[in-house]
């Protein structure tokens with residue numbers, strides 16, 4: 001059933017939160033990201049680790065990719081030259097940067113209304129809703145509605161450098177919706193930065209992980225969240241340039257491996273998972 005109709009959280013958002021928790025719970029330290037708050041938010045029963053999509057061995061590449069992209073976005077925020085004090089998380093799901101990030105930043109989470117309403121209630125239940133730190137703004141990217149206008153109305157200052165992340169979302173959007181979200185980010189103050197994850201067409205992935213991706217694509221379609229936009233790196237760069245960003249670079253899953261996984265002895269690797277476009281205004 002569609003999350004919009006049921007008031008349930010988006011199933012893909014719950015899954016990525018559980019993968020982040022699984023990384024902390026079962027992978028060797030040092031962890032690329034430590035996030036078990038998403039597991040508390042998900043509120044699943046104790047059998048969650050028996051879910052087929054939580055298979056600890058088969059889904060290693062998935063959870064490696066999920067923690068790598070979140071870590072890269074947080075590192076981009078930490079490194080933002082102008083010292084961005086605003087973070088916009090597009091398609092936030094069960095993202096917990098607002099609860100974990102150690103720096104002084106105001107977070108605006110944009111998400112589909114039903115998933116966000118559910119999250120607001122969960123945050124409140126757990127005593128984690130801090131309005132000084134986190135503002136929740138409901139927007140559907142596929143509706144002709146500007147996330148930037150909605151966030152600005154909710155208190156975002158578009159005239160100050162801002163980091164915008166959009167992780168694990170582009171594949172679920174039409175190209176038009178991706179372009180529109182990028183154009184709005186590109187209209188932010190100079191020095192602002194967008195970190196957008198994108199997935200390549202399956203035939204561009206390493207042969208050994210294609211079956212995993214094909215299974216994931218079929219599962220996504222069956223659960224009512226079909227993959228609508230798979231992008232080559234050239235395609236993703238063209239979309240970001242077309243949206244008006246001054247500088248655009250791609251950080252591939254191989255780059256993420258080199259950055260965060262090269263020294264690991266356990267073979268965990270995000271290669272074949274999401275690549276990132278890092279685009280600067």
Ligand SMILES: C[S@@+](CC[C@H](N)C(=O)[O-])C[C@H]1O[C@@H](n2cnc3c(N)ncnc32)[C@H](O)[C@@H]1O
Nearest residue numbers: 010012013016091092093112140141142167168
């Ligand atoms: C796979 S989850 C990723 C969540 C989070 N960014 C993460 O990395 O864990 C996809 C998210 O995109 C959101 N999303 C998908 N389509 C959307 C739309 N048309 N408008 C707003 N949000 C959307 C979903 O509600 C969900 O929270």
